[in-house]
Amino acid sequence: MLLKKGLSVFLLAALVAAQPANAQENKAILNADAGKYVINKNIYGHFAEHLGNCIYNGFYVGDTNKVIPNTDGVRNDIIAALKKLKVGNLRWPGGCFADTYHWKDGVGPKAKRPSMVNVWWGGVTEDNSFGTHDFLNMCEKIGAEPYLAGNVGSGTVQELSDWVQYVNSPANTSPMSTWRVQNGRKDPWNVSIWGVGNEAWGCGGNMKPEFYANLFRQYSTYMTGWSEKKLFRVASGANGGDYNWTEVLMRDIPASLMEGIALHHYTVIKWEQKGPARDFTEQQYFGSMRSALQMEELVTRHSTIMDKYDPAKRVALVVDEWGGWYDVEPGTNPGFLYQQNTIRDAMIAGVTLNIFNNHADRVRMANLAQAVNVLQSVILTNKEKMILTPTYHVMEMYNVHQDATLLPLQLTTTNYTLGNDKLPAVSGSASKNAAGVTNISLVNIDPNKPQTITIDLRGGNFKTLTGRILTSKKVQDYNSFDEPNKIQPVEFKGAKLNGSSLEVTLPPCSVVVLAVK
Numbered sequence: 001m002l003l004k005k006g007l008s009v010f011l012l013a014a015l016v017a018a019q020p021a022n023a024q025e026n027k028a029i030l031n032a033d034a035g036k037y038v039i040n041k042n043i044y045g046h047f048a049e050h051l052g053n054c055i056y057n058g059f060y061v062g063d064t065n066k067v068i069p070n071t072d073g074v075r076n077d078i079i080a081a082l083k084k085l086k087v088g089n090l091r092w093p094g095g096c097f098a099d100t101y102h103w104k105d106g107v108g109p110k111a112k113r114p115s116m117v118n119v120w121w122g123g124v125t126e127d128n129s130f131g132t133h134d135f136l137n138m139c140e141k142i143g144a145e146p147y148l149a150g151n152v153g154s155g156t157v158q159e160l161s162d163w164v165q166y167v168n169s170p171a172n173t174s175p176m177s178t179w180r181v182q183n184g185r186k187d188p189w190n191v192s193i194w195g196v197g198n199e200a201w202g203c204g205g206n207m208k209p210e211f212y213a214n215l216f217r218q219y220s221t222y223m224t225g226w227s228e229k230k231l232f233r234v235a236s237g238a239n240g241g242d243y244n245w246t247e248v249l250m251r252d253i254p255a256s257l258m259e260g261i262a263l264h265h266y267t268v269i270k271w272e273q274k275g276p277a278r279d280f281t282e283q284q285y286f287g288s289m290r291s292a293l294q295m296e297e298l299v300t301r302h303s304t305i306m307d308k309y310d311p312a313k314r315v316a317l318v319v320d321e322w323g324g325w326y327d328v329e330p331g332t333n334p335g336f337l338y339q340q341n342t343i344r345d346a347m348i349a350g351v352t353l354n355i356f357n358n359h360a361d362r363v364r365m366a367n368l369a370q371a372v373n374v375l376q377s378v379i380l381t382n383k384e385k386m387i388l389t390p391t392y393h394v395m396e397m398y399n400v401h402q403d404a405t406l407l408p409l410q411l412t413t414t415n416y417t418l419g420n421d422k423l424p425a426v427s428g429s430a431s432k433n434a435a436g437v438t439n440i441s442l443v444n445i446d447p448n449k450p451q452t453i454t455i456d457l458r459g460g461n462f463k464t465l466t467g468r469i470l471t472s473k474k475v476q477d478y479n480s481f482d483e484p485n486k487i488q489p490v491e492f493k494g495a496k497l498n499g500s501s502l503e504v505t506l507p508p509c510s511v512v513v514l515a516v517k
C-alpha cells in the first residue's frame with residue numbers, strides 16, 4: 001500500500017456494464033447442479049503482523065501474565081474465537097515487517113534474544129519474544145494453517161532456506177532440526193505456505209518486477225525438500241492495478257518454482273484523505289463501497305493475464321492483504337493503524353468474500369488485514385477485554401462456504417445511487433457443501449433502501465430454508481467495549497421458499513446467509 005492506489009474509472013464502467021443500466025428489480029438464477037470449482041478454505045485467511053497491538057498486547061500477552069488467561073502467552077479468548085471462526089490460514093510475521101525480520105533472533109531462550117527496531121511501525125523496540133515456535137504452536141491451537149512470509153528485502157537465500165529446514169525437517173536429520181529439538185520442539189510443523197518477500201515493489205525493497213522475478217527464482221530454488229508436504233511458494237504480487245507486475249512474474253518465473261502469486265488491494269477512499277473509521281459521511285461510505293467493489297475488476301484482470309501463461313490454472317491468485325483502511329482512532333499512535341470496525345466493514349467483508357468465492361477457480365487464498373487491533377480486525381482487545389467486530393461475524397457466517405462447491409449465481413441488481421453516482425446494490429455467491437446443503441450469501445450495500453430479490457432455484461428440489469442476518473440501524477454502528485454485542489448475527493425471517501422460487505428482502509446495509517436443502 002505504501003504507494004498510492006487510485007480508483008479506476010474502468011471498474012465502474014465494468015461493474016455497471018455487467019448490470020442492466022436501470023434494472024427495475026433484483027433477480028437471480030442459481031444452477032444448483034452446475035458446480036465445478038471448490039471454494040478453497042484458504043480464501044478465509046487472516047494476517048498477523050508485528051505491528052501496533054496485533055501481536056504484543058493483542059494475541060500475545062506474555063507467558064508470565066497472570067491477569068489475562070493464556071496458554072504459553074497467547075490469550076485463551078482469542079484462541080477460542082479464532083477456532084470458532086475457522087481460520088483457513090494465518091500469515092505472519094508481516095507485511096513490511098517480514099522483510100526486516102531475522103527469524104533466528106526469535107528462537108531459543110527468550111532472555112537471550114536480541115532486540116531490534118520495528119522501523120516500519122512506530123519505531124518501537126521488538127524484543128523477539130514472540131517467534132517461530134510461538135506462532136506455529138499458536139496456529140496448531142487455533143486450527144489454522146500457517147503462512148510464513150520470508151525476508152527477501154534484507155535477508156539472504158541461506159536464511160530463508162534454513163527457516164524451511166528448521167520448521168520442516170524431521171527431528172535430528174539436519175543441523176536446523178537438531179537446533180529446533182534443542183529449542184523444545186521434536187516434531188516438524190510441516191509448513192506448506194511460504195511467502196517469498198512482501199510488497200517487493202515498495203517496503204520489500206523497491207524493486208522492479210524483472211529484478212524481483214530473478215530473485216524469486218533464486219530464493220525459491222533453495223526452498224524445496226525437507227518435508228513430504230509440498231511447498232506452496234507465493235511470489236510478492238502486484239500493488240492493486242499494476243498489471244505489468246503480474247505479466248512479468250508470470251512470464252519470467254517457471255511454473256515449477258511458483259505455486260501462488262499475490263495481490264494487495266485495500267479499501268481506501270483516498271490515501272491522502274482516508275476519513276474516519278466511525279463517524280463517516282454517506283459520501284465517504286459510498287467511496288469505500290466503490291473501492292471495495294474494485295476487487296472484482298482487479299481479480300478479473302490479473303486472472304486474465306495469468307490465464308495467458310497458465311491456462312490450466314496451476315498458479316493461484318493469493319490476495320494476501322485486503323480490507324478497509326481509515327485514519328487511526330484519535331489519540332492512538334499513527335504507526336499502529338488501530339481503527340474501529342462498523343457495519344461499513346461488514347459490507348466490505350461481505351462483498352469481497354462474494355467476489356473471492358465467485359472467482360474460486362483462480363483465487364485460492366486470501367488474507368484479511370489484520371486479525372487483531374490493526375486495520376479491519378475481526379478482534380479488538382483492551383487489557384483483559386476482547387470484542388468481536390461486525391467483520392468477525394461476517395467471516396463466521398460465510399465459513400459455510402469453506403471447501404464447498406461454488407454454484408454459479410447469475411445476479412441482476414438495481415443500483416445504490418448517491419447523486420449521479422451508482423453502484424450495484426446487491427451482491428451474492430452460493431455453494432453446496434458435502435452434506436448437500438446449498439448456502440447463499442447476499443449483501444445489500446444500500447444504506448437507505450431494503451432490496452427484495454427473487455432467486456430462481458434450478459437443478460434441485462428444495463424443501464427447507466433457514467437463515468441468519470447481520471445488520472444494525474446505522475451503517476456507522478459498531479461493537480464497543482461497553483456494548484460488545486450490539487451487532488451480532490440473528491435468525492433471519494425475511495425469506496420465503498415457494499417451490500423453486502426463493503424471495504428474500506434484505507434490509508438496508510445487511511449481510512444474509514441462507515441455507516436451503
Ligand code: AHR
Binds near residue numbers: 002097369370
Ligand atoms: O497491513 C499493513 C501493511 O500494508 C503491510 O505491512 C504492508 O504489506 C502493506 O503495505
